[in-house]
Amino acid sequence: MALISSILQNAKSRVSLSSSNVSSYFQRKICQTPRVGVIRPMSVSTVNAKANDRKEDIVIVGAGIAGLASAVSLHRFGIRSVVLEQAESLRTEGSSITLSKNGWKALDAIGVGDEIRSQFLEIQGIVIKSDDGKELNAFGFKDEDKSQELRVVERRVLLETLASKLPPDAISFSSKLAKIETSENGSNTLLQLEDGTRLSAEVVIACDGVWSPTARWMGFREPKYAGHIAFRGLGHFPEGQPYEPRVNYTYGRGLRTGYVPASKTKVYWFVICNSSSPGPRITDPSILRQQAKELVRDWQVADMLTLINCTADDTLTRNPLYDRWLWPLISPPPSIGRTVLVGDAWHPMTPNIGQGACCALEDSIVLTEKLAEAMKSKHISVEEAFKAYGNERWRRVFPLTVMANRVGALLQSENKLICSVRNNIIVPKLLKPRTLTRHANYEFEQTKRNKH
Ligand SMILES: Cc1cc2nc3c(=O)[nH]c(=O)nc-3n(C[C@H](O)[C@H](O)[C@H](O)COP(=O)(O)OP(=O)(O)OC[C@H]3O[C@@H](n4cnc5c(N)ncnc54)[C@H](O)[C@@H]3O)c2cc1C
Numbered sequence: 427m428a429l430i431s432s433i434l435q436n437a438k439s440r441v442s443l444s445s446s447n448v449s450s451y452f453q454r455k456i457c458q459t460p461r462v463g464v465i466r467p468m469s470v471s472t473v474n475a476k477a478n479d480r481k482e483d484i485v486i487v488g489a490g491i492a493g494l495a496s497a498v499s500l501h502r503f504g505i506r507s508v509v510l511e512q513a514e515s516l517r518t519e520g521s522s523i524t525l526s527k528n529g530w531k532a533l534d535a536i537g538v539g540d541e542i543r544s545q546f547l548e549i550q551g552i553v554i555k556s557d558d559g560k561e562l563n564a565f566g567f568k569d570e571d572k573s574q575e576l577r578v579v580e581r582r583v584l585l586e587t588l589a590s591k592l593p594p595d596a597i598s599f600s601s602k603l604a605k606i607e608t609s610e611n612g613s614n615t616l617l618q619l620e621d622g623t624r625l626s627a628e629v630v631i632a633c634d635g636v637w638s639p640t641a642r643w644m645g646f647r648e649p650k651y652a653g654h655i656a657f658r659g660l661g662h663f664p665e666g667q668p669y670e671p672r673v674n675y676t677y678g679r680g681l682r683t684g685y686v687p688a689s690k691t692k693v694y695w696f697v698i699c700n701s702s703s704p705g706p707r708i709t710d711p712s713i714l715r716q717q718a719k720e721l722v723r724d725w726q727v728a729d730m731l732t733l734i735n736c737t738a739d740d741t742l743t744r745n746p747l748y749d750r751w752l753w754p755l756i757s758p759p760p761s762i763g764r765t766v767l768v769g770d771a772w773h774p775m776t777p778n779i780g781q782g783a784c785c786a787l788e789d790s791i792v793l794t795e796k797l798a799e800a801m802k803s804k805h806i807s808v809e810e811a812f813k814a815y816g817n818e819r820w821r822r823v824f825p826l827t828v829m830a831n832r833v834g835a836l837l838q839s840e841n842k843l844i845c846s847v848r849n850n851i852i853v854p855k856l857l858k859p860r861t862l863t864r865h866a867n868y869e870f871e872q873t874k875r876n877k878h
Pocket residue numbers: 487488489490491492493510511512513517522523524525529601602603604633634635636637638639656658745747768769770771777780781782783784785786
């Protein structure tokens with residue numbers, strides 16, 4: 427961790443682009459750099475920028491995990507960006523996510539790891555049971571690798587901490603991207619917001635989540651529904667929660683539940699069920715609570731009912747799960763010219779291996795480092811930097827997306843034989859600590875290069 431911080435510190439001093447000279451960088455760069463390999467989807471229209479369009483150097487679309495992490499990382503390189511967020515404020519509603527070692531490495535790289543870490547418990551291990559209460563397996567996450575780290579983090583704390591590291595005017599709320607076009611001479615991207623505001627951007631970093639309008643514009647197909655729905659919440663125990671810091675997982679047929687202490691007073695829980703369709707969007711907390719309780723009613727997991735009962739309304743969520751497989755040769759690249767996709771906007775994945783946000787954070791670090799390097803270099807264009815990002819990150823995120831989907835299929839199976847093999851052979855005999863933690867062993871390419 428210290429190594430990554432020091433690399434980024436070095437990179438920061440090497441790049442040293444002040445906010446004021448970023449604009450002049452782009453003016454210079456556009457004149458100097460041949461626009462190599464700019465691919466545009468067939469349907470993309472081009473328009474002329476208008477004189478009164480607001481000009482921005484770097485626009486980040488979406489103030490979620492990827493958008494804010496990218497903005498903070500650029501800020502640390504001395505590079506100004508503007509973050510457009512469709513909501514009126516940070517979207518802090520909702521529950522929590524687990525962050526593994528790779529997520530923490532990324533947060534350390536942008537200087538917020540310890541501040542967030544200090545508010546959440548380190549989870550020591552996992553106990554897996556079947557729905558009749560029988561223990562199938564149990565182990566510690568550090569049993570085979572002491573460097574592993576897992577904590578449940580409240581989404582609210584993660585977003586607020588990242589936002590607090592940005593200048594006060596860095597995030598523009600109530601700014602929903604409605605239309606995106608390339609300017610006629612191909613040098614800029616034109617963004618039109620829902621309220622009619624028009625921006626002309628040199629670089630667009632699209633972190634606009636699973637339903638990304640930017641990804642659609644770039645020719646990506648819609649994410650695919652995986653057949654499962656997740657109910658989640660955060661149980662609140664003002665007098666202190668009673669559980670040990672471990673993951674408590676229960677596997678049933680077509681249904682699984684789990685709970686994990688997040689802090690001294692909060693416990694994260696989830697229930698995942700099968701459903702042939704995503705169904706209507708439900709946000710009414712009383713309905714969500716009722717549906718979650720109904721799902722676990724017959725199970726020998728008394729704790730789940732307690733947890734669901736003591737959950738604050740604003741942390742109750744219901745999410746149908748989606749992903750998009752980035753098939754080689756079929757899926758478009760994540761960048762067109764100087765517009766690039768990051769996080770769920772590019773590779774939505776199901777949460778079955780807890781890697782969506784961790785990978786979004788990794789993306790942000792890799793991308794912003796390459797962008798900063800390109801802005802400093804006379805030899806690398808931003809377009810080339812984005813292509814290098816796409817190549818490096820595709821190798822990482824495509825296999826994880828597929829793996830997460832397949833793990834979900836096994837855990838949500840309703841087939842009696844498959845459930846029996848899972849509960850009697852796979853989980854007790856084959857599941858080892860490294861099976862669960864190996865995907866968290868990610869090293870940033872930059873770190874690898876610096877080691878050699
Ligand atoms: C049930 C569930 C459990 C999960 N558990 C985990 C876990 O344990 N560990 C883990 O690592 N990951 C987990 N994930 C995945 C994780 O939540 C996502 O991968 C992560 O939030 C992606 O971050 P992002 O910034 O790419 O997208 P988001 O967090 O979705 O942010 C996108 C942002 O863009 C904004 N936006 C969208 N459209 C526009 C527009 N047109 N104009 C302006 N702004 C726009 C949105 O309002 C939002 O703020 C889970 C996901 C689900 C559904």
